[in-house]
Amino acid sequence: MNSLLKKLSVRSPWLFRINAGSCxxxxxxxxxxxxxxxxxxxxxxxxxxxxxxxxDVVLITGPLTARVKDRVLKVWEEIPNPxxxxxxxICPISGGVFREGYSIEGPLDKYIPIDVNVPxxxxxxxxxxxxxxxxxxxxxxxxxxxx
Amino acid sequence: xxxxxxxxFHNVLDGPSTDPFPLGETxxxxxxRGKVVVDPDICMGCGICRHVCAAGAISISPxxxxxxxxxxxxxxxxxxxxxxxxxxxxxxxxxxxDWHNAHPQEExxxxxxxxxxxxxxxxxxxxxxxxxxxxxxxxxxxxxxxINVERIxxxxxxxxxxxxxxxxxxxxxxxxxxxxxxxxxxxxxxxDATAGDAAPKE
Numbered sequence: 001m002n003s004l005l006k007k008l009s010v011r012s013p014w015l016f017r018i019n020a021g022s023c024x025x026x027x028x029x030x031x032x033x034x035x036x037x038x039x040x041x042x043x044x045x046x047x048x049x050x051x052x053x054x055x056d057v058v059l060i061t062g063p064l065t066a067r068v069k070d071r072v073l074k075v076w077e078e079i080p081n082p083x084x085x086x087x088x089x090i091c092p093i094s095g096g097v098f099r100e101g102y103s104i105e106g107p108l109d110k111y112i113p114i115d116v117n118v119p120x121x122x123x124x125x126x127x128x129x130x131x132x133x134x135x136x137x138x139x140x141x142x143x144x145x146x147x
Numbered sequence: 148x149x150x151x152x153x154x155x156f157h158n159v160l161d162g163p164s165t166d167p168f169p170l171g172e173t174x175x176x177x178x179x180r181g182k183v184v185v186d187p188d189i190c191m192g193c194g195i196c197r198h199v200c201a202a203g204a205i206s207i208s209p210x211x212x213x214x215x216x217x218x219x220x221x222x223x224x225x226x227x228x229x230x231x232x233x234x235x236x237x238x239x240x241x242x243x244x245d246w247h248n249a250h251p252q253e254e255x256x257x258x259x260x261x262x263x264x265x266x267x268x269x270x271x272x273x274x275x276x277x278x279x280x281x282x283x284x285x286x287x288x289x290x291x292x293x294i295n296v297e298r299i300x301x302x303x304x305x306x307x308x309x310x311x312x313x314x315x316x317x318x319x320x321x322x323x324x325x326x327x328x329x330x331x332x333x334x335x336x337x338x339d340a341t342a343g344d345a346a347p348k349e
Binding site: 037038039040043044090093094095096097099109113114115116117118119120121123124126127128129130131132133134138 | 163164165166168169170173179201202203221222223224225226227228246247248249250251252254255258
């Protein structure tokens with residue numbers, strides 16, 4: 001039973017989305033990736049979940065503003081290991097156009113170990129899909145599961 | 148009912164609307180703004196791209212041995228606004244439609260477009276400099292047909308002043324003096340000043 005569960009659950013890494021002070025551009029692209037049939041991330045077994053405790057892959061957008069920093073870290077801590085963190089857009093990766101702003105605490109990898117970067121302003125849905133595929137690969141490696 | 152049949156008919160005819168991307172090929176618009184590329188053969192290092200870059204993704208750093216400069220664009224900071232392409236006077240920097248950008252964290256700081264742009268020695272004094280492309284020089288001197296454009300693009304700014312004083316100044320170049328570096332510095336500026344020219348004095 002346990003092995004069967006293990007076999008089945010790795011088919012579907014659930015996604016969780018954290019907005020770390022994003023302008024909403026990347027969030028719209030994330031919604032597009034999951035919610036419209038054209039890009040349909042659910043083919044890969046992924047779907048968005050409402051609780052961080054159910055998540056396997058976390059997608060973070062936004063440059064990590066001073067106001068949300070503690071909350072982002074708190075929510076990120078709640079995601080069970082092994083988790084794969086994907087930085088979506090240039091803001092969490094380098095700060096992007098907001099870099100060195102007075103209210104920007106980023107880049108994100110000062111506080112959180114990032115696994116996959118998907119730069120773009122915003123990245124197109126196919127690019128995000130590419131990132132999710134890469135994240136899934138890393139996630140399976142961490143679980144020690146061969147496909 | 149009729150509307151539903153119409154939708155069904157279209158679905159049967161056109162097939163699924165899902166883009167097959169992670170499992171198959173996808174479409175890319177021709178004018179999609181993707182990764183930045185720079186052509187080191189025509190870049191003249193004016194730095195306008197670095198100046199207009201909204202995200203500060205461009206770095207132009209001259210090498211200490213004066214052999215040229217490194218032109219670097221960090222894709223992880225580039226916001227794909229294409230201001231650099233818009234403002235580049237020679238069209239050296241452009242955006243491709245390559246959007247394959249997802250990469251693991253280990254490659255974060257290697258995710259760059261880096262090109263070495265070499266300096267060329269000035270034809271007269273040998274100072275390392277980056278020459279103007281011929282097309283740009285022709286455009287600049289369009290209303291000055293008496294200027295030999297092919298010649299002056301091989302000269303550094305200082306030698307260009309000397310060249311200008313020698314050929315165009317209303318004040319005659321002293322025939323006895325050898326047109327060398329030492330003679331070239333004071334004389335042309337003085338000549339320009341007396342002629343009421345707008346050339347900057349040194």
